[in-house]
Amino acid sequence: MNTWHKKLRNVLCSLKKFSGFTTRQVPRPRLSLSHRNIYKVDTPINNRTTPPIWILCISFVRKLIGGVDGANISSPSKKSILPLSLRNRYYYPVMSSDVFPCEEIEESLLPPESVRGMTQLDRSAFKQTILVPALKVPRKHISLLSKRLKKSLAHFKKIKSIAELSESDPHHDDFRLFLFDPSKYRDADCFSEEERQLLLEAGVDVETALFWAEIGLSYDNWNASEILRAILPKGFDNVSGFSNVGHIAHFNLREETLPYKFLIGQVILDKVPSVRTVVNKTNIIDNTFRNFQMELLAGEDDFYATVRENKCIYQFDFSKVYWNSRLSMEHERIVSKLEKGDVVYDVFAGVGPFAIPAAKKGCVVLANDLNPESYKSLVHNAAMNRIKSDFCAYNLDGRKFIRNSVKEDMCCRWLQLIDAEAIHSGVDCSNVSYTDNNNEKAVGDNIGGCNSGGGIIGAVVGGICTDIGNAAFTKNWTSPAFHIVMNLPAIAVEFLDVFQSMCSDIPVTSPVVSLLEQRTYLLPHVYCYCFYKGDNPEADIEKRVRQALRCDHPPQDLVIRFVRNVAPSKDMYCVEFVASKELLWRPVTQTRMKVDSHGNSKCYADSQPEAKKRRMETLEVGSQQLLQQHPFHCSQPK
Numbered sequence: 001m002n003t004w005h006k007k008l009r010n011v012l013c014s015l016k017k018f019s020g021f022t023t024r025q026v027p028r029p030r031l032s033l034s035h036r037n038i039y040k041v042d043t044p045i046n047n048r049t050t051p052p053i054w055i056l057c058i059s060f061v062r063k064l065i066g067g068v069d070g071a072n073i074s075s076p077s078k079k080s081i082l083p084l085s086l087r088n089r090y091y092y093p094v095m096s097s098d099v100f101p102c103e104e105i106e107e108s109l110l111p112p113e114s115v116r117g118m119t120q121l122d123r124s125a126f127k128q129t130i131l132v133p134a135l136k137v138p139r140k141h142i143s144l145l146s147k148r149l150k151k152s153l154a155h156f157k158k159i160k161s162i163a164e165l166s167e168s169d170p171h172h173d174d175f176r177l178f179l180f181d182p183s184k185y186r187d188a189d190c191f192s193e194e195e196r197q198l199l200l201e202a203g204v205d206v207e208t209a210l211f212w213a214e215i216g217l218s219y220d221n222w223n224a225s226e227i228l229r230a231i232l233p234k235g236f237d238n239v240s241g242f243s244n245v246g247h248i249a250h251f252n253l254r255e256e257t258l259p260y261k262f263l264i265g266q267v268i269l270d271k272v273p274s275v276r277t278v279v280n281k282t283n284i285i286d287n288t289f290r291n292f293q294m295e296l297l298a299g300e301d302d303f304y305a306t307v308r309e310n311k312c313i314y315q316f317d318f319s320k321v322y323w324n325s326r327l328s329m330e331h332e333r334i335v336s337k338l339e340k341g342d343v344v345y346d347v348f349a350g351v352g353p354f355a356i357p358a359a360k361k362g363c364v365v366l367a368n369d370l371n372p373e374s375y376k377s378l379v380h381n382a383a384m385n386r387i388k389s390d391f392c393a394y395n396l397d398g399r400k401f402i403r404n405s406v407k408e409d410m411c412c413r414w415l416q417l418i419d420a421e422a423i424h425s426g427v428d429c430s431n432v433s434y435t436d437n438n439n440e441k442a443v444g445d446n447i448g449g450c451n452s453g454g455g456i457i458g459a460v461v462g463g464i465c466t467d468i469g470n471a472a473f474t475k476n477w478t479s480p481a482f483h484i485v486m487n488l489p490a491i492a493v494e495f496l497d498v499f500q501s502m503c504s505d506i507p508v509t510s511p512v513v514s515l516l517e518q519r520t521y522l523l524p525h526v527y528c529y530c531f532y533k534g535d536n537p538e539a540d541i542e543k544r545v546r547q548a549l550r551c552d553h554p555p556q557d558l559v560i561r562f563v564r565n566v567a568p569s570k571d572m573y574c575v576e577f578v579a580s581k582e583l584l585w586r587p588v589t590q591t592r593m594k595v596d597s598h599g600n601s602k603c604y605a606d607s608q609p610e611a612k613k614r615r616m617e618t619l620e621v622g623s624q625q626l627l628q629q630h631p632f633h634c635s636q637p638k
Helices: 003-013 052-064 102-108 139-148 193-201 224-231 255-271 325-336 355-360 372-384 398-424 457-462 492-499 511-518 537-549 610-629
Strands: 022-027 037-043 128-138 162-164 175-179 211-217 243-245 248-251 277-285 292-299 304-309 312-317 343-346 364-368 391-394 444-447 482-486 525-532 556-567 570-578 591-595 601-605
Touching: 102 128, 128 139, 139 175, 139 193, 175 211, 224 255, 243 325, 248 255, 255 277, 255 292, 304 325, 312 355, 312 372, 325 355, 325 556, 343 355, 343 398, 355 364, 355 372, 364 398, 372 391, 398 482, 398 492, 398 511, 482 492, 492 525, 492 537, 525 537, 537 556, 537 570
Parallel strands: 248 277, 343 364, 343 482, 364 391, 482 525
Antiparallel strands: 022 037, 128 175, 128 211, 162 175, 243 248, 277 292, 304 312, 391 444, 525 570, 556 570, 591 601
């Protein structure tokens, strides 16, 4: 060991007694100095490896040259050790991975550990300094190198990866500073041959020119996810996930995160530019309209949102209606199955995420929602999306909507097909108008003359109807398909019983029945959504559906499809099936459920009373007379 090494080692050994400093020797013969080894000092001051420039400053500047600027080696600190011998404090000699271990580099890029457990946001607590590998690059080569080295540069929020040098640097006007990703580049050996050659052509030798730049990080340099992971206790995963409803960020926080809810709201408000309001779902649910109560966490008290989904625009008061942005793919999936001219009955339409795209696609849509606020938004959104025809909105109970409006509209359209075939065959058809057997009218808005219903049973019995509905409904009606959407997962399955015997008051001798036997595609396709908790979804959901429909066997073409995960132990499914003729025309009976010895429920139907059969036959014979005695026009929605 020569004299220089002995003097350097003596200086380092003298640091052992101060603040727990330790020394170790790291082979590194690259620096253009008169020694062959670099020494590293591990200091507990910031729990991070001290860069070797500290050693050089202490050993060569203070000890060997005689203590420049009166630095006191007996009380080492950043201020007394750092840049006494450097003209530019932003540059450090090249370091190896041994000098700056990979784990410590990655940790240094994260927010400081001292912020963990914070319940009130203190932005100043996030300030810290990191070291980033850097190269001085001539300005004339910046354009080429910035493109070729784009993936190699450091990418920190609000920090340019190509920065200007400090004004005190002699190369300030002619050079720029390239900052490289510290997790990839720890020394010159990390550069590929292609990168080395590219830099060498620009006059930059990586072996001698690589430096470490000191960069200051603050609260602004991390995103919301990184900030929340640093603040919240370890194990609190996926807290940063929220639903974006226009300008509203909607959280569903777990109980253990509630002490941090206002802090979470403020972080999201700071970090997501499009968010102006942050809310959290509470456990209180309105049993009438299934709306959840929400708590304002941060931002404006403004819940009127504008949302764009599937090329449609929706406006609504998020505090009064239901909207789930995570169902956008499901909305698109159902709409993609529809064809122009199909008929869609949306039982729980909400503000129209199924109904409005279907109407824009050219479908005939009857949309209903019990919530008056949802109904108002539905009508407004239909007008805003320029839906001018074949759309009708209702404000009814879902069960009543299916029994009256859906049933009567389907029968009208079945009759249109029968009438068209009769005319084509040269049959002389008489004009038959509707009978109004429903005194209580639907509350709805008609866009483009949509038929609201009214009594049609007499027309169905007669079998011929030539004056049904608006002319808009007579286009493209050679092969329509009927779709009934029931998107209310919490209770939609309970409404399936309405399909049982729905058309039983229409005699089986009606031409409608013959039509459906010949063209089974005219039977309605049902899409019913539900939640499920358990391990055997298909069997359990099928059992629930059979119980609701009160049948021993699964409905026709039953498909149970997974939609999405709602919670760790809660999933959403879509039940698809065809409402068969046997189901719709099942005789009205007193059905009772029994449970066998294996715990399986079965349906047992009593036989149809003879007296009721005679009444049905009497109704069939006298239906035409009733039509002639009570001719009412089809009522339009108010």
